[in-house]
Amino acid sequence: MVQRIREWIEIRTGISELVRSQLIGYMVPRNINIFYSLGIVAFVAYIIQAITGIFLLIYYAPHEDHAFKSIQLIMNTVPYGWLFRLMHVVGSNLMVAVVFLHMLSVFFLQAYKKPRELTWVIGALMSLITLTFCLSGYLLPWSQLSYWATTIVTTMPTAFPVIGDFFTKLLRGGEQVSGVTLNRFFAVHVAFLPPLMLILFGIHIFLVCRIGFSSPPFGKVIEERKEWKEFRPESYPDGHPFYPYFFSKEAFMIFLYFLAMFFIISFAPALFLPADANTPADPLNTPEHVRPEWYFLAPYQMFKLIPNKFLGIILQITLVILFILWPFFDRLKENNILKRPRLLVLFLGVLSLWAVLTIWGSY
Amino acid sequence: MKRRRFLKLLTSILGVSALSAFTYPILRFLTPLKAKGKGESIIIAKREIPIEGAKDLVIGGVPAVLINRKDKGYIILSKVCTHLGCLVKYDKEKLLLICPCHAGSFDLEGNVVSGPPPKSLEKFQFRIEGDNVRIG
Ligand code: HEM
Ligand code: FES
Numbered sequence: 001m002v003q004r005i006r007e008w009i010e011i012r013t014g015i016s017e018l019v020r021s022q023l024i025g026y027m028v029p030r031n032i033n034i035f036y037s038l039g040i041v042a043f044v045a046y047i048i049q050a051i052t053g054i055f056l057l058i059y060y061a062p063h064e065d066h067a068f069k070s071i072q073l074i075m076n077t078v079p080y081g082w083l084f085r086l087m088h089v090v091g092s093n094l095m096v097a098v099v100f101l102h103m104l105s106v107f108f109l110q111a112y113k114k115p116r117e118l119t120w121v122i123g124a125l126m127s128l129i130t131l132t133f134c135l136s137g138y139l140l141p142w143s144q145l146s147y148w149a150t151t152i153v154t155t156m157p158t159a160f161p162v163i164g165d166f167f168t169k170l171l172r173g174g175e176q177v178s179g180v181t182l183n184r185f186f187a188v189h190v191a192f193l194p195p196l197m198l199i200l201f202g203i204h205i206f207l208v209c210r211i212g213f214s215s216p217p218f219g220k221v222i223e224e225r226k227e228w229k230e231f232r233p234e235s236y237p238d239g240h241p242f243y244p245y246f247f248s249k250e251a252f253m254i255f256l257y258f259l260a261m262f263f264i265i266s267f268a269p270a271l272f273l274p275a276d277a278n279t280p281a282d283p284l285n286t287p288e289h290v291r292p293e294w295y296f297l298a299p300y301q302m303f304k305l306i307p308n309k310f311l312g313i314i315l316q317i318t319l320v321i322l323f324i325l326w327p328f329f330d331r332l333k334e335n336n337i338l339k340r341p342r343l344l345v346l347f348l349g350v351l352s353l354w355a356v357l358t359i360w361g362s363y
Numbered sequence: 364m365k366r367r368r369f370l371k372l373l374t375s376i377l378g379v380s381a382l383s384a385f386t387y388p389i390l391r392f393l394t395p396l397k398a399k400g401k402g403e404s405i406i407i408a409k410r411e412i413p414i415e416g417a418k419d420l421v422i423g424g425v426p427a428v429l430i431n432r433k434d435k436g437y438i439i440l441s442k443v444c445t446h447l448g449c450l451v452k453y454d455k456e457k458l459l460l461i462c463p464c465h466a467g468s469f470d471l472e473g474n475v476v477s478g479p480p481p482k483s484l485e486k487f488q489f490r491i492e493g494d495n496v497r498i499g
Contacts, residue, residue, distance in 0.1 A: 055392065079391035244367070251374060258381070 019243070022209075027239035028246045029215035035109065036213060037250040038102035043201065044254050045095035048261075049133070050194065052088040060140070062186040064179030067142035068280040086265045089272050092134055094261055096295045099127050107347065110335040111214040115228045117327035119207045124324040126200050129193055134293065136189040139182060145274065147281035148290040150185075151177045152300075159309030176283060212236075217336040291361065298354045301361030404499035406492075412437075417453045422487055422498060426450055428460070429489075429496065432471050437496060440473045441485035451484070460484065 010016055028036075059078055061070040074081035103123065106112060112120035139150045154177060157167045173180035212234030240246065264271055276287050292300050299316055306312035322329065330343070337344050405420060412418050412431045419442075420427045426442040430453060440460065442450040449464035459476060460469040467478030474483045489498045 055389075058393070077396065079394070080388035081392060083388055084392065244371075248370070248374075251378075255377075 023243035023247070024241045026209075026242040027236050028213050028242050029236045030238050030240055031216050031218075032213060032240070032246060032249075033216060034249055034253060035101075035105035037246070037253040038098060038105055039204075039208070040250045041253050041257050042095065042098045042102050043205075045091060045098050045257060046197065046201070048091050049088060049095060052084045052091065053190065055084040056088055057190065062140070062183060064142060064182055064281075067140060067182060071141045071143075082269075083265075086269055087261065090261050090264045092137060093272055093293070093295075094257065094264075096130060096134060098257065099130050100295075103127060104351075108337055109214065109216055110337055112327040112330075113214075113333070113335050114327075114331075115211055115231075116207070116214065119204060119211075120327045121324055122200050122204045122207070124326075126197065126204065128320070128324075129197050129200065131295065133189065133193055133197075134295070136185040136193070138293065139177075139185045140189065141277065142182060142281045143277045144279040144281055144285075144287050145276035145290070147177060147283065148276075148286055149292050150181070152290065153292060153296070154181075156303060156313065159313045161310065164313075178283070214335075218338070294358065294362070297361035298357035301357040304361075404497060407496045407498075409491075409494050409496060415455060415458070417455075420498070425485075427487055428453055430471055435471070437489065437491070438471065438473075439487040439489055439498065440469075441487065443485070444480055445475075445482045445484060446478070446480040 056074065059070055059074045059081065061067060071085070074085050076082075106120065106123070135150075135153060139146045154168055154171045157171070158164045160167070169175065171181070171184070172178070173184050210233065214234070215236065272293075276290070279287070291297065303309075303312045303316065306315065332340070334340055337347065405422065407418060407420075407429065409431075412429065414431055414433050417428050417430045420429055420439070422439070427439055428442050428451075429437060429439045431437055442452075442460075444451050444462040444464065444467055446462065446465060446467050449462050451460040451462045451467070451469060454461050457468075458471060460471070460473075462468065462478065462480070465479050467480040468476045469480070469484050470476050472483070473486055475481075487498060489496055491497075
């Protein structure tokens with residue numbers, strides 16, 4: 001029976017040929033390591049967000065009078081509502097972490113070098129979209145924390161002369177963060193960003209499949225890198241088949257991701273939900289110590305430290321553009337970062353600066 | 364090859380059991396919450412409803428009507444038509460409950476008089492307590 005169903009599908013789709021050519025026939029470099037699986041983990045993390053998010057939509061009410069209550073309902077009354085909410089909340093934080101790690105490892109492995117500049121650019125845009133997801137989702141519970149953190153973030157553009165005020169009003173749909181803002185952020189979070197993310201992901205993964213994985217530049221480097229004068233997929237004379245060799249590494253990392261998620265849900269469920277997250281939003285009363293989520297602390301602290309707000313925002317915009325277009329600034333062929341002391345120092349310097357600003361920002 | 368088969372099996376078992384562990388939470392999550400007001404009792408003063416008068420109620424989320432019938436006393440019927448779920452209306456002149464969707468009609472016992480509905484309207488229990496009608 002199973003055999004017959006298989007044959008029926010096989011005749012009409014030719015799946016086994018696809019598996020043979022795309023999974024088993026798809027080669028990965030022999031010395032590929034676990035860091036190359038972070039991209040897949042980021043994708044799985046995104047899928048988890050999408051699924052749990054759809055579940056939350058079943059009970060969530062995007063209205064200033066009902067949003068907070070509907071979240072309370074999900075947490076306290078709906079059977080297993082807490083599970084899906086916590087998976088979504090913890091997952092959003094873990095996803096940011098995974099995307100950061102993926103990006104750092106791509107940088108460290110210098111995988112953005114020719115011919116993979118576009119892959120980097122699309123990836124950088126996806127990381128910004130990930131952060132926008134977090135930002136817009138943060139307001140939705142309509143708690144004190146979400147209300148005031150959003151107020152802070154949406155005030156930042158006003159540092160920009162002339163268009164800044166306009167931009168802030170556009171974001172908020174009015175002078176203050178209000179029910180109108182909630183509806184805007186809701187639309188962005190559930191309807192605007194998801195298709196955008198999927199399109200970018202499609203391009204990202206298309207490029208990775210088309211060009212092939214980069215080889216780690218460390219250890220025994222296989223051959224002199226050839227100049228890319230025309231399109232050709234990367235070849236690995238002594239490579240491994242993607243399935244099962246690399247697939248098993250990916251499966252392992254995905255298990256690790258779930259492990260981290262359920263560890264936090266089981267042993268530190270309130271990690272990302274402090275007291276202000278359980279108090280309804282009060283537009284006339286700012287709580288003490290409002291600060292953004294951990295991944296926004298570094299830019300937030302930097303913004304606070306620079307006395308001239310305009311300068312601060314210009315600097316941040318410049319850094320973001322530099323980040324997106326980085327492969328076009330770094331055009332040297334050498335792809336072993338250990339042989340490029342200045343780049344290494346820059347890399348470690350930016351990392352430590354980020355860490356210092358984050359820690360500083362949390363006090 | 365044996366080792367690979369073992370690993371494959373182990374991964375599949377772990378993966379499938381992890382995923383299927385979500386079935387129960389998902390089913391529970393989707394089951395309807397207790398309707399608001401279920402289990403609460405409703406009290407209506409008799410004088411609110413004259414003879415042959417009626418009053419609309421919602422009992423445990425179900426729209427219903429309380430009718431004070433001449434000679435036969437009170438009755439509470441669900442307004443949900445047994446055909447395809449539209450809400451019937453009490454017609455004071457004809458002394459019938461008439462469905463606006465496909466013209467099904469019921470008498471004041473809830474029995475089908477004409478039209479497509481397959482069975483009688485659901486009845487609700489109540490008690491008379493002095494000057495009041497009490498449901499639940
Ligand atoms: C939303 C999050 C992202 C997802 C879902 C994602 C997904 C993936 C996947 C599945 C791969 C192939 C496997 C791998 O090398 O890990 C990949 C490769 C790559 N990603 Fe991402 N990515 C994301 C964000 C980023 C970011 C933020 C950057 C950099 C700014 C980036 C740059 C790259 C590059 C250059 C490669 C090619 C690596 C190579 O061929 O060795 N990605 N990504
Ligand atoms: S639904 Fe009432 S008659 Fe069809």
